[in-house]
Amino acid sequence: xxxxxxxxxxxxxxxxxxxxxxxxxxxxxxxxxxxxxxxxxxxxxxxxxxxxxxxxxxxxxxxxxxxxxxxxxxxxxxxxxxxxxxxxxxxxxxxxxxxxxxxxxxxxxxxxxxxxxxxxxxxxxxxxxxxxxxxxxxxxxxxxxxxxxxxxxxxxxxxxxxxxxxxxxxxxxxxxxxxxxxxxxxxxxxxxxxxxxxxxxxxxxxxxxxxxxxxxxxxxxxxxxxxxxxxxxxxxxxxxxxxxxxxxxxxxxxxxxxxxxxxxxxxxxxxxxxxxxxxxxxxxxxxxxxxxxxxxxxxxxxxxxxxxxxxxxxxxxxxxxxxxxxxxxxxxxxxxxxxxxxxxxxxxxxxxxxxxxxxxxxxxxxxxxxxxxxxxxxxxxxxxxxxxxxxxxxxxxxxxxxxxxx
Numbered sequence: 001x002x003x004x005x006x007x008x009x010x011x012x013x014x015x016x017x018x019x020x021x022x023x024x025x026x027x028x029x030x031x032x033x034x035x036x037x038x039x040x041x042x043x044x045x046x047x048x049x050x051x052x053x054x055x056x057x058x059x060x061x062x063x064x065x066x067x068x069x070x071x072x073x074x075x076x077x078x079x080x081x082x083x084x085x086x087x088x089x090x091x092x093x094x095x096x097x098x099x100x101x102x103x104x105x106x107x108x109x110x111x112x113x114x115x116x117x118x119x120x121x122x123x124x125x126x127x128x129x130x131x132x133x134x135x136x137x138x139x140x141x142x143x144x145x146x147x148x149x150x151x152x153x154x155x156x157x158x159x160x161x162x163x164x165x166x167x168x169x170x171x172x173x174x175x176x177x178x179x180x181x182x183x184x185x186x187x188x189x190x191x192x193x194x195x196x197x198x199x200x201x202x203x204x205x206x207x208x209x210x211x212x213x214x215x216x217x218x219x220x221x222x223x224x225x226x227x228x229x230x231x232x233x234x235x236x237x238x239x240x241x242x243x244x245x246x247x248x249x250x251x252x253x254x255x256x257x258x259x260x261x262x263x264x265x266x267x268x269x270x271x272x273x274x275x276x277x278x279x280x281x282x283x284x285x286x287x288x289x290x291x292x293x294x295x296x297x298x299x300x301x302x303x304x305x306x307x308x309x310x311x312x313x314x315x316x317x318x319x320x321x322x323x324x325x326x327x328x329x330x331x332x333x334x335x336x337x338x339x340x341x342x343x344x345x346x347x348x349x350x351x352x353x354x355x356x357x358x359x360x361x362x363x364x365x366x367x368x369x370x371x372x373x374x375x376x377x378x379x380x381x382x383x384x385x386x387x388x389x390x391x392x393x394x395x396x397x398x399x400x401x402x403x404x405x406x
Contacts, residue, residue, distance in 0.1 A: 008048045015043040016106060020116050023387035024123045027160035027380045028151040037099065037383075044102065053105030062348050062393060065341035066101045070094070072337050073293050076330045080292025090294035090329075093377045096386035103390025113355040116391050117167050121187065124164035127151070128190040135198045148198040155373070156380035158204030159365070161191040163388060165208060166361045169215050170354040196239045200249050203369040209236055211365035218350050218357050266311045272372060274312050275319035278304055283328050290331030299328070322370035322377070342367055349393050359392035 022036035044050060057063040073094060077087040107113060127150075134141060135148030142150060151157035168188040172181055195204045209232055216228040240246060253269050260270030282291075282303055291299050301315035319325055327335040342363060349360030366375050366385045375381035 007046065011043040011047040012049055012106075015040050015047060016112055018043065019103060019106070019387060019391060020119050023116065023384060023391070024120055026383035026387065027156040028127075030152065030379055033379070033383055040099075041102075044106070049106075053102065055105070056108060056394075056396070057101050057104035060104050060348065060393075060395060062341065062345040062389075063101055063104050065337070065344045066097055069334075069337045069341050070097070072330060072334050076290065076334060077293035079289070080295045080329075082292070082294045082298055086294040086298075096376070096382040099383070099386045100390035103387065104394045107391040107394040108396035110355070113392055113394075117171070117355065117358070121164055121167055124160060125187045125190065127157075128161060128164075128187065128194050131157075131194050131198055132190065146200055148194070152380045154199045154201045155203050156384075158195050158199040158201035159207060159369070159375075159381055159384065161194045161199075162204055162208045162211065162365055163362050163384065164188075165191045165195070166211055166215055166365070167358055169212065170219070170358050170361075173219055174354060192239075196243045196246055198245065200245055202249055202253060203373060203375075205246060205249070206372075207365040207369045210368040211361045214364045215357070215361040218353070218360070264310075266314075271311075272320050274304075275316065276321060276324060278307070279319045279321070279324045279328055283324070286331065287327075288331050289333060290327065290329050293329050295329050296325060318374050318377075320373055322374045325374055325377075345389060345393060348395070349389075352393070352395060355392040356395070359389045362388045362392075 018036045018040045022033050022040060025032035025036060044053070058067065073091060077091060080087060107116065131148045131150065133139075134150065138147045140147055146154060149157055151160060165188055168184045168191070172184055176184075195201075195208055213228060213232050216232070220228065240250075256263070256267040256269035257273065260267060260273050263270050278300065282299055296319070297315065297317040300319070304313045305315070307313065319328070323335060323338075326338050330338075345363055346360045349356035349358075349363070362385060366381060369375050369381075373381070376385065
């Protein structure tokens with residue numbers, strides 16, 4: 001007869017393995033990621049470690065800030081002038097951060113962090129190798145996608161390789177053999193080709209320099225800060241001069257920004273400018289507490305419908321800026337708590353090299369792209385961020401034994 005202890009141990013093992021699968025699948029398959037998340041939660045419940053892991057999560061600085069942010073989301077939903085279905089739907093869209101909180105209590109052991117990183121790097125290396133010939137031969141795998149883009153979209157694929165590049169940067173600082181370091185340099189070169197030459201994602205062009213500068217700062221501190229800035233700037237200049245894909249995307253973005261007022265149709269940059277202008281107008285009316293969780297679509301759509309007669313008056317459920325979204329719905333109070341979570345998580349990770357620092361760098365990358373997207377809530381990017389931060393930022397409390405007995 002199999003004992004419950006054996007079942008619990010197997011369940012916890014499966015839970016951690018499935019979490020790794022979910023992170024790898026996040027930028028490529030919503031179906032696999034969704035199933036993996038369900039299995040992860042079920043095996044976590046069966047493991048009998050729910051209460052202990054939640055306590056481990058709650059004592060961590062980033063875990064405390066997540067609890068505070070979720071508490072404010074719930075409070076904000078109470079004064080939103082929307083249906084309960086809309087409130088629940090919006091609260092559900094933040095569930096990625098709940099996965100982060102759960103993982104804080106499960107991945108505190110360094111061997112599991114290492115497995116997580118190396119499994120992810122192996123999968124992304126294979127993906128990077130596949131993308132190059134598809135791009136060179138101009139082969140389209142998914143309808144509506146560019147050549148070489150076979151994940152969910154070019155933004156999620158680019159971010160997946162940005163995250164993999166950050167892993168390489170930190171691992172190269174570790175005590176590895178020359179052969180392993182050479183391999184890391186090789187796959188990192190493949191990731192960079194994918195980010196700057198194959199993918200048309202402007203988010204990736206922003207995310208990697210921002211996160212890489214942070215990563216180098218963590219690794220080398222103040223003493224080499226001017227060298228870091230010079231290296232990053234020189235590398236970006238070289239990429240700009242050599243990548244026609246990047247040049248075309250930047251040129252298009254500048255044209256859309258210049259002509260958005262006279263444009264007869266929606267453009268990627270133009271609609272973001274309209275979103276920002278009108279969201280800020282609404283924020284000025286209720287800056288402190290906002291309109292409540294789930295209110296954005298109702299409030300914004302009514303505002304622009306009365307103001308415009310063209311594409312600018314179309315309803316929207318998101319301003320493509322995570323910070324403006326939080327500010328409008330949850331007020332300055334909610335925005336400050338959200339920013340405090342980001343700061344706390346980055347600070348917690350920066351002191352835990354290499355794994356926590358990788359998580360902090362990934363968070364910096366997504367925080368940068370969230371100026372132009374709501375990547376904390378989007379499915380591919382949100383899940384990838386949630387699992388990287390949750391798994392790699394987790395730490396074992398010094399008094400864990402006492403905490404579990406309390």
